[in-house]
Amino acid sequence: MTQLSKLLESIITRANVNLREFADVEPHIRNLVPHEHFSNFYAFYALTLHHPLHFKFRESCLSGTYFLGKCDVQRSILYKSDIRGDELKRRGDMFEIDGMKIKVYSDEFIAIRDSYLLKTLVHNYSHDPENLEKFAIRNTVALHWSNIHGSPVVGCLLEPFATVDFTSAQNCVFGAHSYVQVGDLAHTYVKPGRVWVRYEGAFEFDYQFPQEVLDRYVHYEVGTCPTGIMMDYVEDRQEDFIPVYSAVNQSVSIPVPRGASLSPYAVVKGETSIDENVLVCQRAYLAEASLGHGANAQENCYIVHSRLDGYNVTAHGGKIIHAHCEANCFVGFNAFVHGTPESPLQIGKGCIVMPHTIIDASEALSIPPGTLVWGYIQNADDLRRNSVSLSRLRDFSGETEFGTMRFSGSGRAFVDAFSSRIRHILEANGAYYDPATGEGAGHAQKNNDMAFNIVQPYPAGRNKGLYPTLEISPATDDFFGDDD
Amino acid sequence: MTQLSKLLESIITRANVNLREFADVEPHIRNLVPHEHFSNFYAFYALTLHHPLHFKFRESCLSGTYFLGKCDVQRSILYKSDIRGDELKRRGDMFEIDGMKIKVYSDEFIAIRDSYLLKTLVHNYSHDPENLEKFAIRNTVALHWSNIHGSPVVGCLLEPFATVDFTSAQNCVFGAHSYVQVGDLAHTYVKPGRVWVRYEGAFEFDYQFPQEVLDRYVHYEVGTCPTGIMMDYVEDRQEDFIPVYSAVNQSVSIPVPRGASLSPYAVVKGETSIDENVLVCQRAYLAEASLGHGANAQENCYIVHSRLDGYNVTAHGGKIIHAHCEANCFVGFNAFVHGTPESPLQIGKGCIVMPHTIIDASEALSIPPGTLVWGYIQNADDLRRNSVSLSRLRDFSGETEFGTMRFSGSGRAFVDAFSSRIRHILEANGAYYDPATGEGAGHAQKNNDMAFNIVQPYPAGRNKGLYPTLEISPATDDFFGDDD
Numbered sequence: 027m028t029q030l031s032k033l034l035e036s037i038i039t040r041a042n043v044n045l046r047e048f049a050d051v052e053p054h055i056r057n058l059v060p061h062e063h064f065s066n067f068y069a070f071y072a073l074t075l076h077h078p079l080h081f082k083f084r085e086s087c088l089s090g091t092y093f094l095g096k097c098d099v100q101r102s103i104l105y106k107s108d109i110r111g112d113e114l115k116r117r118g119d120m121f122e123i124d125g126m127k128i129k130v131y132s133d134e135f136i137a138i139r140d141s142y143l144l145k146t147l148v149h150n151y152s153h154d155p156e157n158l159e160k161f162a163i164r165n166t167v168a169l170h171w172s173n174i175h176g177s178p179v180v181g182c183l184l185e186p187f188a189t190v191d192f193t194s195a196q197n198c199v200f201g202a203h204s205y206v207q208v209g210d211l212a213h214t215y216v217k218p219g220r221v222w223v224r225y226e227g228a229f230e231f232d233y234q235f236p237q238e239v240l241d242r243y244v245h246y247e248v249g250t251c252p253t254g255i256m257m258d259y260v261e262d263r264q265e266d267f268i269p270v271y272s273a274v275n276q277s278v279s280i281p282v283p284r285g286a287s288l289s290p291y292a293v294v295k296g297e298t299s300i301d302e303n304v305l306v307c308q309r310a311y312l313a314e315a316s317l318g319h320g321a322n323a324q325e326n327c328y329i330v331h332s333r334l335d336g337y338n339v340t341a342h343g344g345k346i347i348h349a350h351c352e353a354n355c356f357v358g359f360n361a362f363v364h365g366t367p368e369s370p371l372q373i374g375k376g377c378i379v380m381p382h383t384i385i386d387a388s389e390a391l392s393i394p395p396g397t398l399v400w401g402y403i404q405n406a407d408d409l410r411r412n413s414v415s416l417s418r419l420r421d422f423s424g425e426t427e428f429g430t431m432r433f434s435g436s437g438r439a440f441v442d443a444f445s446s447r448i449r450h451i452l453e454a455n456g457a458y459y460d461p462a463t464g465e466g467a468g469h470a471q472k473n474n475d476m477a478f479n480i481v482q483p484y485p486a487g488r489n490k491g492l493y494p495t496l497e498i499s500p501a502t503d504d505f506f507g508d509d510d
Numbered sequence: 511m512t513q514l515s516k517l518l519e520s521i522i523t524r525a526n527v528n529l530r531e532f533a534d535v536e537p538h539i540r541n542l543v544p545h546e547h548f549s550n551f552y553a554f555y556a557l558t559l560h561h562p563l564h565f566k567f568r569e570s571c572l573s574g575t576y577f578l579g580k581c582d583v584q585r586s587i588l589y590k591s592d593i594r595g596d597e598l599k600r601r602g603d604m605f606e607i608d609g610m611k612i613k614v615y616s617d618e619f620i621a622i623r624d625s626y627l628l629k630t631l632v633h634n635y636s637h638d639p640e641n642l643e644k645f646a647i648r649n650t651v652a653l654h655w656s657n658i659h660g661s662p663v664v665g666c667l668l669e670p671f672a673t674v675d676f677t678s679a680q681n682c683v684f685g686a687h688s689y690v691q692v693g694d695l696a697h698t699y700v701k702p703g704r705v706w707v708r709y710e711g712a713f714e715f716d717y718q719f720p721q722e723v724l725d726r727y728v729h730y731e732v733g734t735c736p737t738g739i740m741m742d743y744v745e746d747r748q749e750d751f752i753p754v755y756s757a758v759n760q761s762v763s764i765p766v767p768r769g770a771s772l773s774p775y776a777v778v779k780g781e782t783s784i785d786e787n788v789l790v791c792q793r794a795y796l797a798e799a800s801l802g803h804g805a806n807a808q809e810n811c812y813i814v815h816s817r818l819d820g821y822n823v824t825a826h827g828g829k830i831i832h833a834h835c836e837a838n839c840f841v842g843f844n845a846f847v848h849g850t851p852e853s854p855l856q857i858g859k860g861c862i863v864m865p866h867t868i869i870d871a872s873e874a875l876s877i878p879p880g881t882l883v884w885g886y887i888q889n890a891d892d893l894r895r896n897s898v899s900l901s902r903l904r905d906f907s908g909e910t911e912f913g914t915m916r917f918s919g920s921g922r923a924f925v926d927a928f929s930s931r932i933r934h935i936l937e938a939n940g941a942y943y944d945p946a947t948g949e950g951a952g953h954a955q956k957n958n959d960m961a962f963n964i965v966q967p968y969p970a971g972r973n974k975g976l977y978p979t980l981e982i983s984p985a986t987d988d989f990f991g992d993d994d
Contacts, residue, residue, distance in 0.1 A: 029985065068758060068961075075971045079978055085986055274552060274758055274964060477552075477966030480758060484985065485959040487559045492985045494563055499979045501513065501968065502569055 030061060030087060030491040036101060040140040040165040044181020044197045048215050051167045051183055053249045055142055058169075059105060064089050064491035067106065067271075069481045071097075071498070076472035077112050078133045083496045087483065090271075092291070092308055095150065096135035107143045108309060108325050111136045112469060113151040113454060115158060123155045130158050141166040143174075146184070147325050147342045151454070152176040154194045170252055171260065171326065172200075173342050173359050185218065186252035187244050187343070189359045189381055202246040203235065205359065205382045218246070221382050221400060225443060229435030233380075239402045243362065243384055255386070256362050259345065263311060263328070266293045274480070285459045287473040292323070301336065305455045305470035318353070320457030322470070331367075339451050341381065348387075349373060352395065356448050358383065365391070378416065378444055398441075401430050416441050514545060514571060514975040520585060524624040524649040528665020528681045532699050535651045535667055537733045539626055542653075543589060548573050548975035551590065551755075553965045555581075555982070560956035561596050562617045567980045571967065574755075576775070576792055579634065580619035591627045592793060592809045595620045596953060597635040597938060599642060607639045614642050625650040627658075630668070631809050631826045635938070636660040638678045654736055655744065655810065656684075657826050657843050669702065670736035671728050671827070673843045673865055686730040687719065689843065689866040702730070705866050705884060709927060713919030719868075723886045727846065727868055739870070740846050743829060747795060747812070750777045758964070769943045771957040776807070785820065789939045789954035794824075802837070804941030806954070815851075823935050825865065833857060836879065840932050842867065849875070862900065862928055882925075885914050900925050 034056070041051045067090035071081050080096040091104040095111020114134040115121065121128045136150055137160050146168040150161050153176060161178055168174060168184035177190040181197040184190060188200040191207040198211050201218030208224040216222065219235030245254040270276060276290035283302045288294070291308035298312045303320040306312065310323040311330070318336030323329055328345040335353040340346060344357040348365035351373045357363055358381030365371035369387040373379065374395030385391070385403045393399060393409065398419060401412035411429035419428070422437035433440075452458065456468025483493050518540070525535045551574035555565050564580040575588040579595020598618040599605065605612045620634055621644050630652040634645050637660060645662055652658060652668035661674040665681040668674060672684040675691040682695050685702030692708040700706065703719030729738040754760060760774035767786045772778070775792035782796045787804040790796065794807040795814070802820030807813055812829040819837040824830060828841040832849035835857045841847055842865030849855035853871040857863065858879030869875070869887045877883060877893065882903060885896035895913035903912070906921035917924075936942065940952025967977050 068963075073966055073968060073978060075968065272757055272759070274756055475969040477969045478964075479552075479966050480962075480964035482557055482961030482963050484557060484559070485961045487959075489985050494557060494985050495983045497981045501973050501976045501978050 028061070028491070029489050030064060030103075033085065033087065033101065033103060033492070034142075037103060037140055037142050037165075037167070041142070041167050041181065041183070044165045045183055045199065047197070047213065048199050049183050051142075054169065054183070054185075055144075055167055056249070058249060058251075059144070061491060064103070064105065065483045065485060068483075069093070069104075069493065070478050071481070073477040073479060074472065075475055078114070078116065079498065079500045080133075080135060081496065081498045083481070083493055085495075086493055087491050088481065088493050089483065089491070096133055097138070098135055099138045100140075102138050102141045102143070104138070104141075104143045105145065107146045107148065109136060109138070109148045110325070111150045111161075112472075113149070114161065121155055121158055123153075126155075128155060128158060132159050134159050134161055136161045136163070138163045140164060141168075143168045144172075145170050145326075146172045146174060148174045149176060149342065152178060153192055154178050156194070169246075170257070171343055171360065175342070175359070186246050187256065187360050187382075188216075189343075191359065191381070202252065203240060203244040203360070203382055205380075219244075219382075221380060223440075225435075225439065227435075228439040228443075229437070230433070231380075231440065232432045233400050233430060235382075235384075235402060239384065243386075256345075256360075256384075259328070259362070259364075260326075263293070266295065266311065267309070275478075284461055285456065285471055287470045289473065290478070302461075303457050303459050303470050305457075305468075305473065307469075307473075320452060320455075322451070322455045322457065335375075337452055337457055339448055339455075341451075352377075354448075355379070356444075356451075362386065376416070378448070383412075512545070512975070513973050514548060514587075517569065517571065517585065517587060517976070518626075521587060521624055521626050521649075521651070525626070525651050525665065525667070528649045529667055529683065531681070531697065532683050533667050535626075538653065538667070538669075539628075539651055540733070542733060542735075543628070545975060548587070548589065549967045549969060552967075553577070553588075553977065554962050555965070557961040557963060558956065559959055562598070562600065563982065563984045564617075564619060565980065565982045567965070567977055569979075570977055571975050572965065572977050573967065573975070580617055581622070582619055583622045584624075586622050586625045586627070588622070588625075588627045589629065591630045591632065593620060593622070593632045594809065595634045595645075596956075597633070598645065605639055605642055607637075610639075612639060612642060616643050618643050618645055620645045620647070622647045624648060625652075627652045628656075629654050629810075630656045630658060632658045633660060633826065636662060637676055638662050640678070653730075654741070655827055655844065659826070659843070670730050671740065671844050671866075672700075673827075675843065675865070686736065687724060687728040687844070687866055689864075691865075703728075703866075705864060707924075709919075709923065712923040712927075713921070714917070715864075715924065716916045717864075717884050717914060719866075719886060723868065727870075740829075740844075740868075743812070743846070743848075747777075750779065750795065751793070759962075768945050769940065769955055771954050773957065773960075774962070786945075787941050787943050787954050789941075789952075789957065791953075791957075804936060804939075804954075806935075806939045806941065819859075821936055821941055823932055823939075825935075828863075836861075838932075839863070840928075840935075846870065860900070862932075867896075 038052045069088035069091045071093035082098040084100045087103045090106035115130045119130040165181045170186040172184040173189040175191045177193045179195045183199045185202040187203040189205045196212040198214045200216045204216045205221045219240045221233040223231040243254045243256045246252045285303040288306040289308040292310040295313035298315045300317045301319045304317045305322040307325045311328040314331045315329040316333045321334040321338040324342045326343040327340045330347045332346045332349045334351045337354045339356045341359045343360040346363045349371035352375040354376045357379045361383045363385045365387045372392040378398045380400035388404045396416045399413040414428040419437040420441045425434040456470035458466040522536045553572035553575045555577035566582040568584045571587045574590035599614045603614040649665045654670040656668040657673040659675045661677045663679045667683045669686040671687040673689045680696040683699045688700045689705045703724045705717040707715040727738045727740045730736045769787040772790040773792040776794040779797035782799045784801045785803045788801045789806040791809045795812040798815045799813040800817045805818040805822040808826045810827040811824045814831045816830045816833045818835045821838045823840045825843045827844040830847045833855035836859040838860045841863045845867045847869045849871045856876040862882045864884035872888045880900045883897040898912040903921040904925045909918040940954035942950040
């Protein structure tokens with residue numbers, strides 16, 4: 027038995043202890059990735075001026091995974107994942123919640139233990155006041171294109187395209203293409219295709235994708251790769267990433283204006299342009315795309331034959347095809363916004379496309395400015411049932427159904443929470459950066475001057491596919507004294 | 511003052527304390543490499559099944575340097591060097607010298623401290639019984655294309671193309687293109703172009719290159735890059751290495767037969783072929799070259815328009831151009847064996863071309879089998895004055911001049927020592943590997959299944975050009991227990 031096989035067994039055992047009331051992760055992952063594949067890809071981590079540095083990797087397989095920030099990985103299998111620790115709290119930060127102020131005693135780090143993450147995006151902007159110094163992912167299995175976003179997860183199973191967002195989750199199963207943003211969650215089974223946002227005492231948003239839509243777009247059979255239109259869209263473009271990952275110090279192919287940054291690990295094709303303060307993250311895919319001032323293209327997103335007017339957010343895994351997004355549009359995690367040349371999409375100013383929304387246009391569609399959309403939309407009728415104007419929602423309080431979506435609580439609180447979150451995202455990404463004063467710098471500015479370091483697994487033998495033990499920490503400051 | 515500037519000052523101070531009787535290293539290195547260059551290159555290290563792994567890098571600049579084996583680098587600047595730790599002694603090895611047996615208590619490692627190595631090759635096969643567990647390079651400055659070969663050096667200055675071979679050296683200066691293999695050396699100034707081999711109580715070989723030859727081939731002015739024909743030859747081919755270092759997991763361009771290995775970091779051009787059990791190391795350069803069974807091409811060597819019949823050694827920095835080397839020829843460190851289409855070279859079976867020999871043919875030359883050659887050779891007359899047949903030398907005992915070379919002691923001891931060393935080199939490189947039994951495996955076989963890891967310096971800021979602190983060690987063995 028190879029060390030890698032033992033590692034897989036060990037992860038199964040650990041995750042199953044937590045998940046014993048609902049799930050057995052073993053059939054999900056035992057034969058999912060041929061072991062051969064685990065030794066075919068290098069892992070890499072970024073060295074920058076702007077992010078505290080500490081990487082520690084032990085007893086793990088890291089194939090194809092990208093790391094940024096402070097990360098400590100032990101007894102885990104990460105396969106082509108993205109572990110992005112660029113919004114970790116720092117020593118000395120003050121954290122405020124419900125009027126309480128708590129001091130952060132040491133730099134926060136991402137600690138991944140006994141877990142299996144497959145093409146998972148981990149972003150660390152977490153809001154868990156109970157664990158300020160450690161962002162933990164433990165005894166957890168997360169499958170294709172799932173997102174763990176600001177969410178410490180312990181003993182969880184995330185099926186393909188599931189997103190756990192701003193939620194501290196313990197012993198939960200998140201079904202395929204489910205989206206959850208509920209603060210805290212324990213011992214809960216979340217059905218595939220549920221989109222659920224709740225702020226205790228303030229509001230609740232609940233939508234359930236019909237089974238037939240899931241079957242067409244994100245179909246998951248235990249132990250296999252997901253199938254369906256969304257997966258096909260991603261798989262059909264995987265080859266374009268090969269040259270990107272084959273070069274050391276890849277050069278950038280299009281002009282990068284002031285305040286913008288374009289990851290050398292993004293795919294850029296055709297007539298594509300980016301404007302000032304644009305952020306293009308690694309594994310973003312741009313083809314015939316135009317990104318206006320301060321727009322961002324986050325990890326695993328696809329922007330194809332589309333124009334974004336500016337200050338647009340395209341969240342992790344968001345896909346925008348044959349669409350024109352006016353300024354300040356938000357397209358959430360794993361949303362699939364798919365127009366065609368015959369049925370183009372127009373998305374008005376300030377619209378919010380909820381995470382996981384599937385718009386697959388069978389006719390030209392125009393979404394009016396200031397609209398919240400969700401669910402599954404093919405035509406104007408669907409759009410009516412799966413949208414509400416933000417101004418109408420803001421004035422609502424109580425319990426109702428807006429078309430296919432159940433809402434309760436304060437519409438104002440919901441709209442304000444989303445708006446402030448979108449503002450945070452744009453700020454953090456550097457959309458408002460002013461080069462004259464240097465104020466407002468965010469990821470778009472800080473992601474320049476990155477150096478990439480490559481780690482390889484053992485190429486053969488009983489450790490094949492495992493990585494050696496590695497620890498990397500900052501150059502000692504002032505080791506020659508301070509006498510200059 | 512940047513950290514890198516402080517580091518440079520610190521190295522100058524440390525080396526100068528040791529070298530205070532002869533030399534001030536400061537004018538040699540202060541302005542030699544523009545600081546900008548130190549942040550332009552990545553360092554890399556190999557992960558294999560066959561070499562104990564431990565890398566520790568601290569407070570150093572490692573630009574472009576290659577590491578293999580166990581290496582610990584602190585407060586040093588290594589620039590495009592090769593640190594090859596693949597013949598380090600292992601824990602439990604017994605070391606014999608003068609009838610005494612000494613046990614090696616822990617795996618030997620290369621420890622580089624307070625040193626500046628510029629395009630230097632460090633090979634660790636050391637014979638120093640007084641420091642079995644630590645191969646030390648300390649307070650030392652070594653310049654372009656120098657070799658530190660099995661030689662612990664403390665407080666030394668190696669000028670360009672100098673070689674210190676099987677010598678424990680303390681507080682010495684080695685002039686440009688000097689070659690020293692003398693066992694122990696302290697407080698000695700070795701003139702440029704001296705080729706000096708001595709085994710206390712057995713023999714001594716001594717040759718001095720004329721100044722005008724040095725001026726033409728390896729001219730060194732303090733504080734500048736060396737100039738001359740040998741340096742031009744190398745510099746003119748530097749661009750060919752750019753694509754080699756630009757790809758991750760470079761693929762190999764010619765067939766690699768059984769038992770052979772071709773480093774992905776070698777340059778291979780034109781009609782080039784390698785036979786079974788051939789070893790081609792990283793930074794070797796092959797163009798229109800044919801390497802017969804068990805031949806090797808070591809680091810920084812150039813084999814161009816040439817044929818090697820088999821079991822040939824081309825040592826570090828050896829250059830063979832328009833030559834036909836019959837079987838079992840040895841071409842030593844930094845030798846320059848340069849024929850032309852009009853004046854080709856023929857080197858007979860079992861010849862030994864001494865390290866640093868310069869053959870620059872102005873007419874076709876044929877060196878008879880079993881000949882030892884040295885010095886500077888352009889034509890048949892020169893060849894007579896700079897060679898002796900190995901059989902004649904073997905029969906000699908006493909003190910004499912063979913042409914331009916002074917020899918004293920036992921010819922037999924000298925020839926036997928060289929022959930046994932060449933045999934060791936061929937054995938260590940796997941030339942005699944038998945695929946049927948698996949016996950005789952050496953570097954040629956063990957260098958397959960290598961994975962390369964890339965480390966980058968800080969790209970900007972006050973640490974620009976410095977590398978973060980890095981420690982890499984083996985995957986914990988059997989961390990899941992032994993129950994399979």
